[in-house]
Amino acid sequence: MGNIWAPLAKAIAATGTDKHVDCLIDLIGADIEHDLVTVTRYSTTQTPEFVKHRRFSDEMVRRYLDNYYVFDPFYASWRRERRLGIMPLKRLADEEAKRGQYIAGFLAQSEICDEVGIMLADGGDWCLGIFLDRSTSSFKESEIALLDERLPVFEALHALDIKARGAEFSRTSAPTSPGASPRQKPTIPVSLWPELSLRERELVQLVLAGHPTATIAERLGITVGTVKNHRRRIYDKLDITTERELFLQFFQRRDPEV
């Protein structure tokens, strides 16, 4: 085992910054020889998002997102079981037909012969999959065991990054795929602003999560004009005129010390 402390210190310091994912990759791959890295985000309800890769081709990324993700056994596993942790490809007791197509099609074209996924919770129904890939030999059981031993640290680091940044600002996120976002229950309690309707509360939640009008419209499957209408109506009800006043009211009602 080599010196793990320097990449570890860097990964700790990088939580909450742009460099988190890169440092996490460095840490994960520190004692495990690998040829490629891919980083993907999976949801149980949306198509995967490709976050980042090392020594992989943009063309293969495009093919994955266009077609091959359907056969991705890691993605299937997430959607079916939402299982986190270290996940070697060879252990995926997936449908053999799909796995076969993933291996014969996508992995072969990518010159990957084995893959191990490190699946970390990423907020909501999402997970972040960091994949180490081998081109010429398979991962050994001792290497998998090493990753298993270190998993709590990877998880803690990523949890800290989410906490520091908030899931909505996660640097692991990519643009939302086309299609209506599934309805989420609002986390803004009725008691905070009892005069607001359910829809209005949904919208306030997104505002307070930092989303601009265009993103909110997209998220809720409505037009920008409608979002503005809602904003207007919310401001009227709360006797304010700007978004920043909404933030302040939230501060004050939630945490009177501010």
Next chain:
Amino acid sequence: MGNIWAPLAKAIAATGTDKHVDCLIDLIGADIEHDLVTVTRYSTTQTPEFVKHRRFSDEMVRRYLDNYYVFDPFYASWRRERRLGIMPLKRLADEEAKRGQYIAGFLAQSEICDEVGIMLADGGDWCLGIFLDRSTSSFKESEIALLDERLPVFEALHALDIKARGAEFSRTSAPTSPGASPRQKPTIPVSLWPELSLRERELVQLVLAGHPTATIAERLGITVGTVKNHRRRIYDKLDITTERELFLQFFQRRDPEV
């Protein structure tokens, strides 16, 4: 070397919480046999603060604070040189008279025969000293080397804790000693965003109080254009692009639960 990964994961997860210091102690002491632990905060200008101890006596704490801290070679070293890092007692090229008194007096009464300090930056002119103590044998050079190797991780964890909480909220702090004159503290603490200048902090304070650019300009006696410049510079430093992200960062750093 034993299993370091579980205490490491716990220490990572504990940053920004009440348990940070305890988990840091666990991590530091994981592979180093020790009998006692003491945790002290040193300033270059104020008397030391006793933060925490394990298997040490409250009576000895009282004696230290009443009298013996004057002879404490670690405290003297901090005041003189502000040196951080791993610091074995036997390496302190201190005044022999003072060191002698610390050893013959305080350490002997505490049944401590050797001590190693892990000195971590704690904000301002303060450092946090975590001391592993031995009752019957000295620390070996190999043990010191192990701590030296791991120091960057200890430092990164503690830096993250400070960052998450802000020095004003630091759980390592104790009540100001009697007679210390209270300092004027800005509403926006330096430690919240240490990269911001004083002027920038003034401006952020007004932004977070809900003022638009025109009002801020008026309040600070500068032009709207200059306010925009400051905003731009602040956003660059904080790696954001909008005011709403500033609100969110403030939420998250002040109250990570949001």
Next chain:
DNA sequence: CGCGCCATATGCCTAAAGGCACAATGACGA
């Protein structure tokens, strides 16, 4: 002395929020 940082200022442009008005539909209760 040169450089970097900080604070201040100007100008121009674009993007986004806010303001206002109007419209339609559906659900619900009196």
Next chain:
DNA sequence: TCGTCATTGTGCCTTTAGGCATATGGCGCG
């Protein structure tokens, strides 16, 4: 049935924030 409310949509205009570039002077440091 009617009135109210919620939700959705359109259009137009104004205000404000953000983006970018440039400039100057003061200060501290190597």
